[in-house]
Every structure is written in C-alpha cells, then in structure tokens.
Amino acid sequence: MRLYLAVFVLLAAVHCEELFNGDQVLRIHAESENHVQILKKLDRDVNSGLDFWTHGFSTERPVDIRVPHSSLHAVKDFLKVNNIPFTVMISDVQELLVREREEMVHNEEEERRTKSFNFAAYHDLETIYNFMDTLVASHSNLISKVNIGSTYENRPMYVLKFSTGGVKRPAVWIDAGIHAREWVSHATAVWLADRIATDFKENRAPVPNILSQMDIYLMIVANPDGYVFTHRSPNEFYRLWRKNRSATSNPKCHGVDLNRNWDAEFGGPGASDDPCAEDYRGPSAQSEIEVKNLADFITEHGNFKSFMTLHSYKQLLMYPYGYSGTDAPDRTELHDVASQASKALNSWHGTVYKVGSIFHIIEPASGASVDWAYQRGIKYSFAFELRDTGEYGFLLPADQIVSTARETWYALRYIMQYVCDHPY
Amino acid sequence: MAGPGDLEPTHFPARRAATVALHRLNVAHGSPFRVFGLQQVHKASVEDVAAAGRKYSLDLSVTDWAAGSAGPALRCSAEVLFSRTEQSSGPEVQLRCEALQKINSTAEDHAFYQKYLAPASAVSAQHLPDSYGNMSEEMQPFWRLARVAASFIMLRESSENTEFNMAQVASITQQESSDKQLMLDYVVLLHDLPSQEIIQWKLLVSWSPDRGVRVLQTEWQPRCPHATEPPN
Numbered sequence: 001m002r003l004y005l006a007v008f009v010l011l012a013a014v015h016c017e018e019l020f021n022g023d024q025v026l027r028i029h030a031e032s033e034n035h036v037q038i039l040k041k042l043d044r045d046v047n048s049g050l051d052f053w054t055h056g057f058s059t060e061r062p063v064d065i066r067v068p069h070s071s072l073h074a075v076k077d078f079l080k081v082n083n084i085p086f087t088v089m090i091s092d093v094q095e096l097l098v099r100e101r102e103e104m105v106h107n108e109e110e111e112r113r114t115k116s117f118n119f120a121a122y123h124d125l126e127t128i129y130n131f132m133d134t135l136v137a138s139h140s141n142l143i144s145k146v147n148i149g150s151t152y153e154n155r156p157m158y159v160l161k162f163s164t165g166g167v168k169r170p171a172v173w174i175d176a177g178i179h180a181r182e183w184v185s186h187a188t189a190v191w192l193a194d195r196i197a198t199d200f201k202e203n204r205a206p207v208p209n210i211l212s213q214m215d216i217y218l219m220i221v222a223n224p225d226g227y228v229f230t231h232r233s234p235n236e237f238y239r240l241w242r243k244n245r246s247a248t249s250n251p252k253c254h255g256v257d258l259n260r261n262w263d264a265e266f267g268g269p270g271a272s273d274d275p276c277a278e279d280y281r282g283p284s285a286q287s288e289i290e291v292k293n294l295a296d297f298i299t300e301h302g303n304f305k306s307f308m309t310l311h312s313y314k315q316l317l318m319y320p321y322g323y324s325g326t327d328a329p330d331r332t333e334l335h336d337v338a339s340q341a342s343k344a345l346n347s348w349h350g351t352v353y354k355v356g357s358i359f360h361i362i363e364p365a366s367g368a369s370v371d372w373a374y375q376r377g378i379k380y381s382f383a384f385e386l387r388d389t390g391e392y393g394f395l396l397p398a399d400q401i402v403s404t405a406r407e408t409w410y411a412l413r414y415i416m417q418y419v420c421d422h423p424y
Numbered sequence: 425m426a427g428p429g430d431l432e433p434t435h436f437p438a439r440r441a442a443t444v445a446l447h448r449l450n451v452a453h454g455s456p457f458r459v460f461g462l463q464q465v466h467k468a469s470v471e472d473v474a475a476a477g478r479k480y481s482l483d484l485s486v487t488d489w490a491a492g493s494a495g496p497a498l499r500c501s502a503e504v505l506f507s508r509t510e511q512s513s514g515p516e517v518q519l520r521c522e523a524l525q526k527i528n529s530t531a532e533d534h535a536f537y538q539k540y541l542a543p544a545s546a547v548s549a550q551h552l553p554d555s556y557g558n559m560s561e562e563m564q565p566f567w568r569l570a571r572v573a574a575s576f577i578m579l580r581e582s583s584e585n586t587e588f589n590m591a592q593v594a595s596i597t598q599q600e601s602s603d604k605q606l607m608l609d610y611v612v613l614l615h616d617l618p619s620q621e622i623i624q625w626k627l628l629v630s631w632s633p634d635r636g637v638r639v640l641q642t643e644w645q646p647r648c649p650h651a652t653e654p655p656n
Contacts, residue, residue: 122556230555236594236613237647239555240622257620270618278620314617350493352464354434363436363618390589391461391489393615397557 022069025090149293162216175219176310180226185310189220191405248275256282260367265323268366306380307373314385320374322358322365341411348407431468438468441480445502447579448517454572456565477508514580529633552593587617605630
C-alpha cells in the first residue's frame with residue numbers, strides 16, 4: 001500500500017484533530033509461519049490499538065504497522081521476545097504529517113498562482129521566469145528547469161525539461177522568442193508549458209503516452225536580452241527589435257540575427273554581413289553566445305528526434321531547407337506531416353497556415369536553426385510563423401494569445417505523436 | 425495543365441506580386457472603414473515582357489479586415505508589371521475584383537468625416553496599435569486611413585525583392601482641415617519581409633468621402649542616428 005495513501009487517511013484524521021504525536025510506523029519482517037500467525041492474531045485484536053497499514057501476511061513481504069506512542073515499548077518488547085525482526089520506518093508520524101501538510105498547502109498555493117497567471121497577456125522577462133519557477137514547483141515530479149548558459153548581457157537561458165524518467169530519452173525540442181519582437185511566440189510557449197503540465201497531471205491523451213517514451217524540452221525565451229530590450233520603451237526602435245544585443249564591429253549598431261548565425265551554410269543567401277542590418281548574420285557561425293549555448297546543449301544531449309521553433313508572423317508551417325531551394329531528402333514526409341499538422345491547427349479556429357520549405361515559402365535564409373538541426377540528423381524539424389497575416393503583425397492583440405496558443409498546440413501535439421510513432 | 429510560367433501559389437514570388445496588387449486595391453478602394461488583406465493566391469504565372477520587365481498574372485481572394493472574420497472573400501484577378509527600368513512610380517497594376525464598386529462611401533465614412541472636420545478637432549496619438557496590440561475603437565478609422573496612405577508608398581517602393589506591410593502607426597497629428605479635406609500628418613512604420621527591415625515614412629494625407637485618400641507629401645525618415653539614406 002503506497003505510503004501516501006496511508007498518510008492521506010491520517011491527514012483526514014488530522015482534520016478531525018486526531019493527533020499522532022510520537023507514534024511510529026514499524027516495518028515487520030515475518031520470517032516463519034509462526035511469525036505470520038502471531039501477526040494475524042495481533043491484527044484481529046481490535047483492542048490492541050495497532051493500525052495495520054498492510055494486510056495479507058506472509059514471509060514474502062514486510063508488514064507495516066502504526067503503533068500508538070503509548071504502546072511502543074510493549075509492542076517492541078513483544079516483537080523482540082518473539083524474535084520478529086522489525087525496523088522503524090517513520091519515527092514520528094505527527095511530524096511527518098505536519099511536513100506533508102505544509103508541502104501540500106505550498107503546492108496548492110503554487111498551483112493557484114499558475115492557475116491565476118494571466119495567459120491572455122504579454123509579460124516581461126522577470127514575470128516569465130517567475131512563472132517557470134512556479135510551474136516547476138507545482139509539477140516537480142514532471143518538470144525541471146535547466147540553465148544552458150548565459151546571454152551576451154549575462155542573463156540565464158532556461159529550458160524547461162518535461163520528463164517522466166529514463167536516461168536521455170529521445171526528445172522533442174521547442175523554442176520561442178529567438179526574434180525578440182515576435183511576442184506572441186513567447187506568450188504561446190508560456191501557455192504550452194502550462195498545457196503540457198496540465199494534460200499530464202489530468203492524464204489527458206496523448207501527453208502521458210508521449211511522455212512515457214520521450215522527453216520534451218521547451219525554451220520559452222531563446223533571446224532574453226532582445227526580449228528585455230523590446231520592453232524598454234514603446235518607441236518602435238525598442239519594441240520592434242529583432243536581434244540579440246551584442247556589440248558589433250560598428251559602434252552605432254548592435255545585435256546579430258540569431259536565426260542567421262547557426263552553423264548551417266553560414267554566409268549563404270538571405271543573410272546580411274552589415275552589422276546594421278536586421279538580418280545581420282554575425283562575424284562567424286555560432287559567434288553569438290546564445291546560439292552557441294543552444295547548439296552545444298542540443299549536440300551534447302545527442303538524442304533529439306524533433307526540433308521546432310516558434311516565430312511570428314505570417315501563419316506558415318515550414319521545414320528545411322532555408323538556404324537552398326533543393327528538396328530536403330525527407331521532403332515528402334515532412335510536407336505530409338506539416339500538412340496534417342496545419343489541418344489539426346485549423347480545426348480549432350479555422351486559421352489557415354501555408355505549408356512548404358523555408359526557402360520557397362518565406363525567402364532564402366542561411367544560417368537558420370531548422371537547417372542546422374536537420375543537418376545534424378534531427379529529421380522532424382519545423383519552423384512556425386504564428387498569427388497573423390499582417391493586419392497587426394508583430395503587435396498582435398493580447399486577446400488572441402490563447403486562441404493562437406491552442407491552435408498551435410493542436411499542430412505540435414500532432415507532430416509529437418507522429419515523432420513518437422515513427423522512431424528512428 | 426502546367427505552363428512554363430506557372431508559379432506555385434503559396435510560394436513567395438506569387439505572394440509578393442499579390443501583395444503589390446493588394447497595395448493597388450487599397451489605394452483605389454481603401455477608406456477609414458475598409459482595408460483589404462490577402463486571403464490566398466489561387467493561381468499565378470509570370471512571363472518576361474520584352475524590354476518592359478516581368479509581368480505576373482494572378483488569381484486571388486481578398487478580405488476586408490474591417491469586416492473581421494465574418495467578412496466574405498472577394499475574388500480578384502490582377503496583372504502586376506515590374507519594370508526593368510528604374511521607375512519612380514513603382515510597378516503597374518491592373519486589377520479586377522468581383523462585386524466591388526468604385527469608392528462607395530458609407531454612412532460610417534460620413535459620420536467620421538463630419539465629426540473630425542470640425543475646426544476644433546485636433547486628434548493626435550502615438551503607437552497605433554501599442555506594444556500590446558491595443559488600439560481604441562475611436563482610433564481604428566485613423567489607423568485604416570494610415571494603412572491606405574501607407575499603401576501608396578508601399579506600392580511605389582515595391583519590387584520583386586520586397587514584400588511590404590505596415591507594422592505600426594508611430595504617430596498621427598491632425599492638421600487644420602483644408603478645402604473640406606481632413607488633413608493628417610502620419611509617421612508610419614513599414615516592415616519588409618525579405619530584409620526584415622523597419623522603414624519609417626512621414627506622410628501628409630488628405631481624405632474626404634468624395635475625394636478619397638490622397639497622399640500629398642512623403643518623406644523617408646531615418647530610424648537610427650547612423651542611417652543617412654534609405655536602405656537599398
């Protein structure tokens with residue numbers, strides 16, 4: 001019988017103000033049929049005051065008994081006299097109950113805080129980082145926070161790891177916010193984190209099944225310095241900032257486009273060598289610490305099976321390549337998966353996404369993360385451009401966040417299930 | 425049957441040409457209560473036209489953003505000619521849309537016009553929408569007028585290598601009405617998809633239900649201290 005179940009029963013008793021000060025739980029190891037008979041007799045004796053936590057006696061399994069404080073000496077003497085081995089499992093039941101109760105109250109508070117978190121609003125970096133901590137605290141059996149390194153301005157880069165165990169299970173990677181001004185991507189990732197946690201906790205398919213075989217890594221803010229910069233002022237120079245905030249060879253211009261800096265045909269088409277340009281690729285591949293941290297983490301893990309990155313806007317679901325119009329070897333399969341995923345997305349609210357390779361659908365783009373992932377053998381690599389198609393663009397009203405997140409979830413869920421069903 | 429000039433409708437060359445057609449549509453038919461957006465390209469093809477340039481032929485659907493998700497889609501066909509020679513006027517567009525009447529001003533247009541024509545009116549605002557996507561209902565017709573005026577510039581500046589959208593209205597300052605036209609000073613921010621650049625333009629715009637939108641003055645503005653000339 002699980003310890004927690006028994007504790008729960010006691011907790012109910014605690015509510016009725018029954019106390020267990022000094023009570024102990026003894027674990028009895030019956031070694032002979034004689035011992036078994038003695039235990040059976042004790043169990044039948046309703047006046048003994050002994051609270052058997054396990055029933056069914058044999059020499060195969062230990063028996064747990066809660067012994068009231070007043071009977072402790074007598075029971076221990078009795079067991080010793082009969083040569084029945086025992087150990088003290090819980091040395092003070094009341095103290096344990098108090099601790100467990102405190103932890104439950106604390107977890108409830110954390111959950112209330114995540115439940116009261118306003119997903120229909122844009123939040124600054126500090127608030128998002130606090131949300132992560134709250135989420136981890138209220139789902140500590142599932143989620144942990146991994147620090148994968150610091151940014152140019154020395155901010156921590158965190159990824160949430162959703163795992164039910166195992167050692168380096170095959171994993172799915174999802175990131176958002178590599179471009180600072182694309183706020184709906186961070187907001188969507190925040191909602192996704194909560195949704196995955198909740199679906200797991202409430203045993204809603206297919207999340208428990210996916211998590212029984214794979215881990216999910218979710219990075220809500222891939223470009224923290226840029227994101228902080230976009231909050232500095234309503235002035236468009238800040239709010240519409242795209243890049244990171246590293247110094248460049250031009251003292252008047254900062255920042256590198258983090259999605260042109262990956263070691264995948266770096267220096268190719270669709271990226272600029274001008275530090276003042278919005279799509280400045282940087283002085284060399286992986287020159288940017290943020291990209292290096294991401295690439296190193298994924299490489300060292302070595303067992304990612306899917307890589308997905310969230311951007312905005314334009315409503316597109318794309319696969320490699322960005323640097324060239326040549327079909328990727330897995331193009332047919334990737335196009336099918338993306339098409340099905342976009343149908344799933346559409347089923348929520350009728351939002352229409354177009355599907356194709358980055359090169360053909362948006363424009364040539366070299367040094368892109370999706371190309372890098374694909375070239376490293378992560379077959380199921382996709383890039384999302386979320387809502388809308390241009391009316392609000394980067395400045396998507398907050399009242400569209402949850403709807404956007406949910407439809408995105410439908411697509412991601414489809415892809416993750418597919419990845420799970422198609423191991424390689 | 426696929427021809428040699430056929431384009432994939434979801435790929436960017438067709439979409440860029442369609443975007444230019446939309447700019448033309450908004451210049452002709454946009455108003456404080458009507459702005460068109462691209463819904464999808466159904467068919468597209470391109471051909472070289474001797475010395476003149478490259479001509480795109482498009483079959484597309486558009487929706488009125490002001491009508492929200494409830495609005496119907498309008499079917500249009502368009503030819504967009506990107507000239508080979510340097511032109512200050514931008515690509516030429518021929519456009520036909522079903523069921524679209526020439527500037528048909530509505531009751532809403534007139535009410536808006538009367539309200540703000542008054543001499544005392546001095547509307548001024550910044551950041552439409554704001555960082556969080558918020559915009560008051562009162563400011564929406566002004567935003568749409570800016571979007572229509574921006575379409576003049578976006579049309580003029582378009583090439584096969586650009587894909588413009590209006591990212592935000594940085595500011596609006598109403599000037600004294602002149603000749604029964606609302607006079608509005610705008611600073612608009614354009615977003616170009618291929619380069620990802622944000623480009624700032626100052627526009628002086630007049631509007632009335634009868635004459636529609638006219639862009640009287642345009643001035644490119646540097647965003648950052650270092651920039652001295654327009655990108656590219």
